[in-house]
Amino acid sequence: MSGLIERYRDRLPFAADDPVVTLGEGGTPLVHAPHLSARVDAEVWLKLDGTNPTGSFKDRGMTCAVSAAVREGAKAVICASTGNTAASAAAYAARAGLTCAVIVPEGKIAAGKLAQALMHGARVIALRGNFDQALTLVRALTDRHPIALVNSVNHFRLEGQKTAAFEIIEQLDELDALSIPVGNAGNITAYHRGFGELGIAPRLFGFQAEGAAPLVIGKKVDQPETIASAIRIGNPARWEEAMEAMTASRGMVRAVSDSEILAAYRLLAAREGVFCEPASAASVAGLLRYGAGGARRVACVLTGHGLKDPDTALNQAGGVIPCEPNLGAVEEAVLG
Numbered sequence: 001m002s003g004l005i006e007r008y009r010d011r012l013p014f015a016a017d018d019p020v021v022t023l024g025e026g027g028t029p030l031v032h033a034p035h036l037s038a039r040v041d042a043e044v045w046l047k048l049d050g051t052n053p054t055g056s057f058k059d060r061g062m063t064c065a066v067s068a069a070v071r072e073g074a075k076a077v078i079c080a081s082t083g084n085t086a087a088s089a090a091a092y093a094a095r096a097g098l099t100c101a102v103i104v105p106e107g108k109i110a111a112g113k114l115a116q117a118l119m120h121g122a123r124v125i126a127l128r129g130n131f132d133q134a135l136t137l138v139r140a141l142t143d144r145h146p147i148a149l150v151n152s153v154n155h156f157r158l159e160g161q162k163t164a165a166f167e168i169i170e171q172l173d174e175l176d177a178l179s180i181p182v183g184n185a186g187n188i189t190a191y192h193r194g195f196g197e198l199g200i201a202p203r204l205f206g207f208q209a210e211g212a213a214p215l216v217i218g219k220k221v222d223q224p225e226t227i228a229s230a231i232r233i234g235n236p237a238r239w240e241e242a243m244e245a246m247t248a249s250r251g252m253v254r255a256v257s258d259s260e261i262l263a264a265y266r267l268l269a270a271r272e273g274v275f276c277e278p279a280s281a282a283s284v285a286g287l288l289r290y291g292a293g294g295a296r297r298v299a300c301v302l303t304g305h306g307l308k309d310p311d312t313a314l315n316q317a318g319g320v321i322p323c324e325p326n327l328g329a330v331e332e333a334v335l336g
């Protein structure tokens, strides 16, 4: 399967003979959600971007950021991350033969993401601080050293991520609203750009976790807190652009509580058969709490795979049933 750059080269800043670092990202499923549709009285679709090669939407941006870094002759890449960017950067850097360093908040990233970054051979630095501090530090570091910064402040990241908007419209033709979790605010900005290039402007509904909702309260959050560790961010890098995207599309930015996020996370798994990570479920939690705002057709972006965060899943799910190895015991265990 070809990757994004090959598929959308005419709309991306890459020439025919540029180097391409790809893992076959993009082309992710967009599935109808019957249960949610009935609950919110709209036609709800789920964009399963957790099915990308490293399990999150970051791969869309990373194929572009790492390809551009190779084109520019970079030998090393770096990012600050709540986990998914780190996993993606590590994988694409490994593929390209580049050195990779990732700076993550110590003890605050999901187990699967840490395992990925380490397995792909990145230098993983556990910062005794939060994501916002990590991003400030990598920006300062890349000012002093010739290392390519692959956070979403990198122009190529958003270029790659805008392709998700293309894919949704290729399948649905029309869309009234897009519901999306917001952390560092790169992805909502990318969708806005993608829709804009198609000449359309579906309403953008951005959702933040209550304890990490700077865009909702209108000021930085010094100590962001949420179970949705991927969006535990208090000072989004794309703040103004994200607000502009929501205003221009007549959208909104609202907060959802951790318990609403977890309820949506369980509901998606149990009723729609879709296992996403907690941060992704914020898009559905927002829709359930605030409604579809009159939109007839809505797409929720499920940004990361549920397997990224096995600890939260095991804490939220029911327990296993122990069983002796004989038919009577198995019968009782199975039939209850």
Ligand code: F0G
Binding pocket: 056, 058, 080, 081, 082, 083, 084, 085, 086, 152, 181, 182, 183, 184, 185, 186, 187, 188, 230, 231, 277, 279, 280, 303, 304
């Ligand atoms: N969902 C997931 C699963 C994420 O990992 C992120 C961001 C977001 C949503 C929010 O996207 O930042 O573009 O608004 N994760 C970044 C990371 C910060 O380091 O992996 P955003």
